Amino acid sequence: MTPTAIQTILHALTLSLVTGTPLLLAALCCTPLQKAAARFLPCAAMPAFLAIFTTPINVVVEVPWFFMGSRMGLDETGRIFLCLTSFIWFLASFSSHNLLRKDKGKTHYLVFFLTAMAGNFGLILARDMLGYYLFFAVMSFAAYGLVIHKRTADAAKAGRIYLTLVMIGEVALFTALIILAHNSGSLALEDIAGVSHHPLTLILLFIGFGVKIGALPFHGWMVPAYQSAPIPAATVLAGAMVNAGILGWLRFLPLGQTSSSQGALLFVVAGALAALYGVIIGLSRKKAGAILGCSSISQMGLMTVIFGLGLLDYNAGISAAPILILYAVHHSLAKSTLFFGYELIERQSKPLSHLQMAAILLPALALAGLPFTSGAIAKTAFKELAVNLGEPWYGLSVFFLPITAMGTTMLMLHFISILRHSKSTGTSKNAEHSVIFPISLIATLTIIWLWPAARHSASHSLAATTLLQALWPVIGGCLLFLSWQRISFNKKVPVGVQEKQTGFEALLITATKLMQEKKWQKPQSGRLHSYRHRLIPHLRRTEKIMGRWKVVGLSYLALCLYLLFLLL
């Protein structure tokens, strides 16, 4: 065997291990070995780290027999996403470990958690459409088990909405993929580049991945799901899995190689609306998980806008792609840190200390774009993009960005105040998990600064004007929040939006009612039956008449004469 062959095999092995290890552990969890397997839960993400460091960029391993011909590999984007994702999964698995101590539905949780993890890793490694789709589906459906893990009525409802939307997304994605595969004539992701996109494909892809990131009409699942899932699960949903949607867009509508002005408009409008909408509904929520969900809707809306701007033309695409990735990394880290912080209150027996509060405040304000945080860097990059694009985008961004920043600030402060007022329910004083939050926090605060690709934006964000620009919305948000809180706490704002049926649920119920069985049933067979019964006496009578000698004789005669006539 040549060294290259051995290398290829080694790479294939590493890449398979990335998805294989969680799957294997999931399988083990169904067996009596569950206890041992659960102990190895944090190890499930290890091969992903291994792959990040050993597998060279742009190596593609072909596994032709698997599924419809599978290709795996790591490219630049993939590596970043794998880094990010595996980090969050790793932390979440630690935190799950604690959660599981006294949980009855341990097996279910472990299986779904690990399967979702495998799906998430797999889709990052996939270099063909169907591989992506496969792992995306695995991840989405496995996450359903996480959403409804608590088995409360709320969880069930959240699960139902989630499943409905996931299904819609799957179908849209499936349709889009068929069209893409048909147009490009190949399943490889690389071949999508040159394909001209039909508007329909754009819409379908928007729906397909938009469901995952909670893009506007498909956001319904996010809030209830974050709220009812166990916190580690919500963390991965918010920190890791949402990125699958962004990555999906990047894979199937590669920025810099795709342009569509109509598509851009769709993405920008939907994203901008989501960014505002998330903030508005978030302020009416009373639960920390829900507020984080609303914040995700809003933040993902911003990313949608970035993506939409990237679709404007090729150059915009080339500059938008790294910004989008940057934003995704920033958001994921910050959001998962918030979740880990939120988790503290569920774990520990005493209320949050001031230090802890301050620590949670940091990632929260990072989301709002507080200077010196990752958020500031991301926003600076965003602004630069808008500058490059020129009018009218620049003008709009000047108007738009501060508003969202203010909104996010308000939302985050709302979150903190909710945290402060909520009671601690946990009993644990375990040091092990108290490590998670600091690690995550440190990562949030430092990684972007250390990241070479972001260095340019990072240095720009330190400029005085930028600092000021970033600061005033945060301060404004704080002030607004304080005044709003005064009003709302006095008036006890009714939490109406929360309990209503979502649109999809209402649709589903109506559809089911429409299809009542009774309307479709035909009373035909009964009628036929009675006809038959009415016919029988007639048959009997006719046969009787035909048996009379006179009738027979006459027909005999007639037949004879007729034959005679015919034969003569």
Place this chain on the structure above:
Amino acid sequence: MNWGQWLLVSILLSSFIPGIIIFGVPEEKHRLRTGLNLCGSILKIVLILAMDTGIYFGHNFEIRLPLIPGVELLLNGDPLSALFATLSSVLWLLTTIYAVGYLEGSPNRSHFFGYFSLCVTVTIGIALAGNLITFLLFYEMLTLTTYPLIIHRGTEKSLHAGRNYLIYAFSGGAVFLFAVVALQTIIGPTDFATTGFPSSFIDTHATVLAVIFVLLIIGVGVKAALVPLHGWLPQAMVAPAPVSALLHAVAVVKAGAFGIIRIVLDVYGAQNLLLLGVLPLLGGIASITILYGSIRALQQDDLKRRLAFSTISQVSYIALGISLVDQPLAVIGGLVHLVHQGLMKITLFFCAGNLAETLGIHRISEMDGVARRMPFTMAAFSIGALGMIGIPPTVGFVSKWYLGLGGLAAGNWWVVLILAVSSLLNACYFLPILTRSWFGKQQGPWPEELYVGRFETRLMLLTPPLVTAFIVIAAGAVANAQISPLAWVRFIVRKYGL
């Protein structure tokens, strides 16, 4: 006779002879009967695999028996028949094991297994039929052999269902006979192997040939349960679970679908049909059936009835794929769904039978939390159901993928639309079952807990669905490998030169 002909005959005899012997086996000799059944089915699989190998390497299997001038019986092993025969034989083995467990202790088992074996013999006969007359022969015999199975319970309801089944099936058979004779009067006797008649007939008899095509499709469409000829299928659910499994996954419904494939690909041939322009009709009916079956399935609370309507919907994928005969990808999708649907549906029916047999659960509303009591059964069920929806990497996705690609290649965007809507509808009627059973809370005691033991149910009932569920995933995951249903279907399509 050469060895190839002996092989064909012994493939048929390997279930026919055990079947005949089983009729004479006394009721209480349980072991002997089971042994006969299993030996027969394993032998059959071995023989069919031998035939498959032969076919792959280009050997021609053929045996003829002339009856009268222009009418001859012809058994012919070609790649297409190998596909169906292999599917039937493998699933037969599993269903036999399942049926042995299912009917443990119930009366009239010799009778049941006798007909069971005959039924499979006939199904294999349909697979191997080399011309329309032989096909018709086995097609009619299939009705005869499945009828006793449907009315096996002997209740008034089952008799009623059986009667309706007969009326539908024989009417279809009669129309088919009429069409076969009419076709033969025009184009003379033809074998499937000739792949379509000379297109000069189109110039002279276009209208008649189109009408005959419609009649032929009606004839086989009854068994394939195309709307509006589907009425018998949901009623036939009164039969015992292994029978339903067999009817839906292997024998009856598939025989109809297989007939459609034969008619389109072999009797008429792609070129002729394109000239006649009747294919959109088939595609349209198939699409309507797909949607109608799904919508009706939504309304059912009885689990088996829901599955029945789902069958109606799913089988028409085959017809849909075949109706785009000039698109190799669509044909691949249709053909491979023949196998895939069988695997998935048999899993679902096995599981439904397990629920009924173990806990007395027949309705979906009784299924809350059942997965905690029967996790393996429900795991298999879930895999089958997800496959039906088309979630990768199950086999269901593979079929849909090819169908969609083929539809686009033909420029028929509506095919993709139908697939999308149908997937959604499938999800609407399968996912609630899954969520209920896995995550629902058990409401009171089970309707009728019939089995309590070491495993969740009898091992003979549990193994077959697990095996088929495994195949559902495995066959999807290795779809592109050298040996897989998809690979074989590609081989078939290459043979047709599409």
Place this chain on the structure above:
Amino acid sequence: MTSLQLTSPSWMIIPVILPLIAGLLSFLLNRGIFAIALTAALANLLAVSILTCQLLSYGPMRCHMGGWQPPLGITLRTDGPALLMLLMTAVTGLAITLYARGYFSYRILDPKRASQHQHQQRYFWPLWLLLLAGLNGLFLSSDIFNLYVTLELIAIAAASLAALSGKPASQLASFRYLLVNLLGSITFLLGVVFLYKSCRVLDLDLLHNVPMNKPGISAALALMSVGLLLKTALVPLHFWLPPAHANALAPVSIILSALVVKGSFYLLFRLWFEVFAQLITTPALNVMGTLGAVAILWGAIQAMRQHRLKLMIAYSTVSQLGYLFIAFPLARIDGSTQVWSIVIFMAMAHACAKSAMFMVAGTVFLHLGHDRINDLTGIRANLPITVLAYGIAGVSLMGLPPSGGFIAKWLLLSSALASSQWWWALVVIIGSLLAMTYVFRVMSRFFVIPEGYSSAKSTPPSPLLEWPALVLAMISLFLGLAASWPLYILSTGNPALAQVFSGGLP
């Protein structure tokens, strides 16, 4: 048509003489009657087989009885169709003989009924052998007056047999049966008289060469035809058949339904397509076809509504006879090549299947003491072979492949479609669907085994009751698979048919 002329006594007289002698013997003797009958049936089969071999090697043969040449002498002759009918009669006859033995030796506990059984058996055997002789004579005879005599012989024997059961209903039915047969025979005789008046010949082969230009001949044909139609029970002249067949003893029903009606039909068919072929007009053929179509539908509909098994089977006979007539209008198209094979196949398949069915009905009747269709449940456990025989016979009646009935229907359909007369094909198809309905109405009852039904309740019946039915049913089923053999025999000596088989036997 050239045929070998024989003057010396040949095997041909055996099928006529032997049953006659055996019938007389069995009437006179007190013991060993069954042995005599069985010997006669076996010898009959043997003789017919030898005749078949002779036919295949020498072609059609004629034998002048007593050395008298026609027109004065009486001639017997064999050809393809005749031999096939003889074979059919011989095989069915053997099975009937065996079955009748089983039927009459069935152990009946009721002493009154048991003595009645003995009495019936005493008269059954001579009459049956007489009938057999008459039938063989009918198939072999070449003289038209002789044919009248055989018709009367059959009528007398059949009516007496039908009356054997002793029930009031059967007395009435057989009386009517006799009257109808007499009416038919007399009309036939009147036709013969007209014919003789016009042609002065009675031999069928000689008639063939007579110019058919006189109106008397047409009148003769009309009279003879209508007489035979009455005897064949073509709708609307079928009123006598169901009660007569259904109320007779089971072995008798078999004879009447499977064989007797075939005799008169065979004669009618020969007259139309051989002797008077020049006279036949298309409207006349269409009338026959229409009546056949009506018969198929009407008989089947009536069969569907019956509550008794035997009546249902009898009405099924009415329906199946219609198929024979539907072949008439198809004959014009391609000469009579196809039509002969249709008719012969139909007749043979029906004979075997219908005998099997009546045997089943008889066995069931003995077993249960009734034949109400709705109460037939559970029979399967006790009489598995009988039920199987019923099923197979049903398959043949429905014309499902590969039965003989299927081949006949295939030929019917293909000639109907080839001649663009698709409406006949439609009737055939609908007819088989209706047949399915009535066959399976009974079948579904057979399959049900009620709760608590124990199969040990009764003794298993004698194999003589079960196996002949199964064998006959199997023959009707496999007639389709071996279809080339009857066709080969049929085509021997028939130039038109031989053409089809120019390649010889496969």
Place this chain on the structure above:
Amino acid sequence: MITTLLYSMTGLLLFAMGFFTLIVHSHPLRKILAVNVMSTGVFLILVATAYKPLGMGQIDPVPHAMVLTGIVVSVSVTALALLLACRVQETSNLDLPGRKKQGRIPEESGQ
């Protein structure tokens, strides 16, 4: 010639009368007689066929043979018919002879 025609016509008339009685009257005995009249009519025609005026050549023996055979057949059949008619009256508890119902076989009498 006229003789032959006369006899033939009479024979036909007899035949027709017999037929009429057979289908119109229901009494068994009348029916049997009707059939006998019919056969007599046929025999008459047959005999007439054979008739040749004196000296016009040989008489054809065939019709005579036929008539003789026919009479034999007719006698035996009549005997059988009479026997059956008696049995019908013995076994059935229907009305007395001559009544409207008599001789007509009830439909599906076995049920």
